[in-house]
Amino acid sequence: MVAPISQVFQHSKPDPQSPDDIPQADIAYVGRVAILVCTYNGERFLAQQLESIAGQTYPHWVVVVSDDGSTDSTLEVLRDYAERWGDSKLSVRRGPGRGYAANFLDVTCDGSIESEFYAWADQDDIWQKNKLESALRRLQDIPVQTPALYCGRTQLIDEHGARIGFSPLFRRPVGFANALVQSVGGGNTMVFNDAARQLFQRAGADLDIVSHDWWAYLLVSGAGGWVFYDASPTILYRQHDTNLIGSTSGVRMQLKRVRMLFRGRFRTWNQRNIAALDSIQCQLNEESRTRLDFFKRARSSRGLARLDWLRRSGVYRQSLWGNLGLVLAAMFNGI
Structure with missing residues (x-):
């Protein structure tokens, strides 16, 4: 169950764009986005991620954090942001304590979280200002009963925030035939509609999967849903020694x-x-x-x-x- 933090103590143009090149105009309201952030000892970079969420051109979002037992100051960082944003904008729940994939599946299947759209977020990345807007422009016209998933390429940064490259650019069509043998989008890029979320719930949170993002690609494409791969990066994907899963480039x-x-x-x-x-x-x-x-x-x-x-x-x-x-x-x- 989601609780206030006080109760508690992861096709467009192929040429990558700089955040400064992205138009900052807001789009019309198409529904609320529940941003599902999974944390574990994320004190170093968590504030930067939260600030980048606060700077989105699409402002109709709430953040739900599933913390997997942090022993550093992660919860203190979250408490500070909950006080600034309010409990209606940021809430925290306890994760299952079985690793990152189980944490993301568990919070995604939590029936107490209700929204039109859902986005996964890692604790140490930085979202470009148009991240949600880019995703919703592709998802907004899909019939509500049709599962739809947005994912994409990433701009790689080092632990100091310096840009060091890009994740691979995939040019072939996405779909179940590809998903059976390859995952093309990181969970930190993924946004999906409620019909896709219902697929996760019907499949259950206790599956033995390789990763939550690969499972999302398999599940939505296998059910005949829509999968959008965005060739223009909308997140800065941090590469550092404590990454559980890093980029596949190089x-x-x-x-x-x-x-x-x-x-x-x-x-x-x-x-x-x-x-x-x-x-x-x-x-x-x-x-x-x-x-x-x-x-x-x-x-x-x-x-x-x-x-x-x-x-x-x-x-x-x-x-x-x-x-x-x-x-x-x-x-x-x-x-």
């Missing part, structure tokens, strides 16, 4: 993922995602169920039959090298 990170693929990590991840999808097959549309079945057959087959079922499943990754790695992984029982 040659070193790509080589690390190839090594994980051949060590069986990718196959283990797929098994966990498939088990979660199997538990909610009734929420998937017919095309997604068929694609999932073919992918499962590829995983259980041998030799050329495995490659044939993989081809028939239609799964793909976003890059040429990623797809070559996928085929190699299949040949060596790595999917």
Whole structure:
């Protein structure tokens, strides 16, 4: 249950834009956004994140923080902002204490939080002023009963806030065939409507998933919902030593993922995602169920039959090298 903090003590233009280049005009009211922030010992950067939320061009939001047992001054920072903003603007709940993915799923499924739209936020990033506006411009015209998810590219910064690059730019279409073998958007970029939120609730908060953002991509695309990938970054994604999940950009990170693929990590991840999808097959549309079945057959087959079922499943990754790695992984029982 959400409680006041006093009770309590994660397609547009492909060329990235600077925050200074973003128009600052507000858009018309399309609904309230519940910003779900998960914290754990986030005292270093939390205030910067909250200030960037306060500076959004779309002002119709509330912040719900799910704290997973912080032992530093995180709760004191939150108390200060609750006093400044008011309990109606910022509230805090206790997280389940089972890690970041479980924390995000738990707060997302909390029925006491009601809103038209939801956004995930990490404790150490900085949102550009147009973050919510950019997402809502894509989500606002989707029928309310249709699940819809916005995600996108990020501008990378170091622990001091200096810009150091961008996350990979994905150019191929997004959808369930891609989601089965790749996550394209970080949870810190994601905004979704209430129909998507209801999918999370029906699936449940106690699933053994790899990550909440990959699960969101699988769930919404698998149910036949809309997924929007924004090529223009709207958040500054901080890279530092205490990051639980960092960017996938850079040659070193790509080589690390190839090594994980051949060590069986990718196959283990797929098994966990498939088990979660199997538990909610009734929420998937017919095309997604068929694609999932073919992918499962590829995983259980041998030799050329495995490659044939993989081809028939239609799964793909976003890059040429990623797809070559996928085929190699299949040949060596790595999917």
